[in-house]
Amino acid sequence: MSGDASVLRASGSGEQAGRGVWAGLALWLLAAMLLSGVAFFLSSYYNDVYRKLLLWVALALSYNFLFGISGQIAFSHFAFYGIGAYSVVILLFQANLPLPLAIVLGVLLCVVLALVVAIPSTRLEGFYLGLATLAFAQLFLVVLNEGGSVTGGAGGLANYRLPPVFGMHLTGPWYTVVIVVVTLATFAILLRLDRSWFGRACRAIQDNEVAAAAMGVNVARTKIIVFTVTSALAGIAGMVYAFVDNTVNPPIFGLENAFLILFMVIVGGSGRHAGAIIGAVLLYLLPFVLSPLIGHHHALVFGVVMLGVILFQPKGLIGIYDSLRGRRRAAAGKAPG
Amino acid sequence: MSAVAGSTPATAPALLEVRGLSKRFGGLVAVSDLDFEVLPGEILGLIGPNGAGKTTTFSMIAGSLGASSGAIRLAGEPILGLPPHQIAARGIMRTFQHNMPFPSMSVAENVLVGMHCGFRGGLWRVMLGGRAAQSAEAAGRSRAGELVDFVGLREFRHAGVASLSFGQGRLLETARALAGEPKLMLFDEPAAGLTLAECARLADIIRGIAARGISVLLIEHDMHFLLRLVQRVVVLNFGRKIADGLPHEIQDNAAVREAYLGAPGALAAGT
Numbered sequence: 001m002s003g004d005a006s007v008l009r010a011s012g013s014g015e016q017a018g019r020g021v022w023a024g025l026a027l028w029l030l031a032a033m034l035l036s037g038v039a040f041f042l043s044s045y046y047n048d049v050y051r052k053l054l055l056w057v058a059l060a061l062s063y064n065f066l067f068g069i070s071g072q073i074a075f076s077h078f079a080f081y082g083i084g085a086y087s088v089v090i091l092l093f094q095a096n097l098p099l100p101l102a103i104v105l106g107v108l109l110c111v112v113l114a115l116v117v118a119i120p121s122t123r124l125e126g127f128y129l130g131l132a133t134l135a136f137a138q139l140f141l142v143v144l145n146e147g148g149s150v151t152g153g154a155g156g157l158a159n160y161r162l163p164p165v166f167g168m169h170l171t172g173p174w175y176t177v178v179i180v181v182v183t184l185a186t187f188a189i190l191l192r193l194d195r196s197w198f199g200r201a202c203r204a205i206q207d208n209e210v211a212a213a214a215m216g217v218n219v220a221r222t223k224i225i226v227f228t229v230t231s232a233l234a235g236i237a238g239m240v241y242a243f244v245d246n247t248v249n250p251p252i253f254g255l256e257n258a259f260l261i262l263f264m265v266i267v268g269g270s271g272r273h274a275g276a277i278i279g280a281v282l283l284y285l286l287p288f289v290l291s292p293l294i295g296h297h298h299a300l301v302f303g304v305v306m307l308g309v310i311l312f313q314p315k316g317l318i319g320i321y322d323s324l325r326g327r328r329r330a331a332a333g334k335a336p337g
Numbered sequence: 338m339s340a341v342a343g344s345t346p347a348t349a350p351a352l353l354e355v356r357g358l359s360k361r362f363g364g365l366v367a368v369s370d371l372d373f374e375v376l377p378g379e380i381l382g383l384i385g386p387n388g389a390g391k392t393t394t395f396s397m398i399a400g401s402l403g404a405s406s407g408a409i410r411l412a413g414e415p416i417l418g419l420p421p422h423q424i425a426a427r428g429i430m431r432t433f434q435h436n437m438p439f440p441s442m443s444v445a446e447n448v449l450v451g452m453h454c455g456f457r458g459g460l461w462r463v464m465l466g467g468r469a470a471q472s473a474e475a476a477g478r479s480r481a482g483e484l485v486d487f488v489g490l491r492e493f494r495h496a497g498v499a500s501l502s503f504g505q506g507r508l509l510e511t512a513r514a515l516a517g518e519p520k521l522m523l524f525d526e527p528a529a530g531l532t533l534a535e536c537a538r539l540a541d542i543i544r545g546i547a548a549r550g551i552s553v554l555l556i557e558h559d560m561h562f563l564l565r566l567v568q569r570v571v572v573l574n575f576g577r578k579i580a581d582g583l584p585h586e587i588q589d590n591a592a593v594r595e596a597y598l599g600a601p602g603a604l605a606a607g608t
Binding site: 021024188189192193195196197198200201203204206207208210211212213214215216217218219225229271 | 426
């Protein structure tokens with residue numbers, strides 16, 4: 001017996017964690033200041049682009065946790081974004097509720113709907129979960145179109161403005177600051193979940209459900225929690241979106257967006273936070289860069305990029321970075337990490 | 338039932354009790370009225386020819402298969418019919434005959450998954466990034482490192498599981514199960530596919546586990562490995578227990594020789 005047997009008992013050594021909390025907080029604050037600062041140097045057009053970019057990043061990050069980390073092939077993510085947007089507008093301007101209450105009820109609605117979808121869906125896997133969530137997304141669009149005066153039907157709801165928050169009118173770059181905070185908070189929550197026992201349980205389930213259960217992971221419960229948390233995060237992003245264009249209507253929440261998020265995560269690198277960010281930035285900005293050059297043919301470039309990544313870099317663009325880093329480490333004579 | 342007399346000290350309370358356990362698949366009786374117990378800190382071997390019901394019994398204890406009748410108790414608590422994750426939470430951790438690592442994770446992270454039930458503190462705490470959650474995580478990581486070292490995979494701590502050989506994968510399975518701080522460890526044919534040196538290493542580790550008071554139940558084909566490792570053997574044939582005793586008693590048991598080995602003298606090769 002080589003190892004001394006004391007390792008079979010639990011030992012505790014986490015004193016350094018306290019310092020990590022403060023260093024981490026400082027880093028998040030710095031990121032918030034930098035990303036917010038950018039907004040004050042942008043014209044109102046580019047502020048609009050920047051805001052939507054940030055929201056796509058938030059969506060891609062939460063979808064990455066659902067699809068890339070937990071392995072749930074769901075197409076309902078963008079529908080929850082729409083549910084968040086519509087619910088906050090309806091609660092504020094149709095039900096005339098105060099803003100904090102509208103936000104809380106909107107999140108609650110997302111949580112309840114997510115549970116309604118997730119609890120029966122835990123019996124489904126892969127393709128069938130995809131179908132069930134696709135049906136849900138389709139149903140959402142039907143409700144929007146047929147919702148009469150509540151949802152505004154095909155024309156949606158418009159001509160509303162964000163009520164003052166603590167007496168302040170958040171407009172222009174200041175509203176972009178709100179979006180930066182929501183996006184970073186989404187990232188922080190997902191990162192903490194990922195780096196905990198919960199994130200490992202999610203990855204374990206994706207890898208091998210039988211082995212995960214044998215390790216004590218409640219597979220069904222974990223799947224339901226992941227679906228609910230990520231859907232609620234999408235809903236919160238949607239609530240913030242409602243005051244970006246100050247209009248919500250069915251075409252904005254079209255089904256094609258569900259696939260765009262999926263592509264963002266796959267192109268960037270499924271299961272990786274950095275990958276989701278890269279994928280969202282790249283695929284969102286691609287049309288802006290290409291449209292002036294080649295017009296509508298940018299869709300073709302999009303298709304070619306997708307195919308190229310899937311065929312030659314299935315781990316996504318972050319996979320290229322990984323292999324470059326691996327090669328540099330190998331060259332430096334260290335063991336590959 | 339031809340249990341060898343005096344093999345089970347009646348005084349020690351059993352950790353795991355299997356009572357009248359039966360499993361029928363349609364007309365086929367896989368396990369029939371099985372009784373045995375695992376004592377605290379004991380290494381018990383469950384053997385029998387192919388189709389004797391070993392794997393069925395194992396699956397019923399691990400929660401992956403229901404029983405037709407009978408009872409299984411862990412420290413007096415009934416556990417039969419609980420799903421696998423609750424069996425694990427109650428202190429029974431297992432390894433798989435065909436290694437089932439989590440391929441997207443490093444060796445140390447695989448072991449951390451084994452600690453799943455040990456992490457307390459809800460999701461809100463995790464999401465808010467409290468100090469308690471972070472220190473629990475740090476403590477878990479250092480303990481996972483110790484367990485990886487314990488099974489002799491120190492240089493693979495941060496390596497992906499793809500870099501492990503089959504035998505090293507079996508050691509990882511052991512460390513991962515051990516991480517759950519089990520009362521009872523179940524090994525499903527642990528020697529299958531291992532080299533002689535790897536078998537010896539694994540036997541040392543299993544003895545070390547039992548020495549810490551953790552009971553071990555293993556089902557195994559490899560007599561050479563099993564009889565030198567276990568303190569007691571339960572022999573199954575056609576779903577029934579035909580013997581229960583010390584390894585040397587089992588080797589001398591005529592019924593076992595006939596049923597399990599067919600030809601007399603074959604067990605001698607294992608000694």
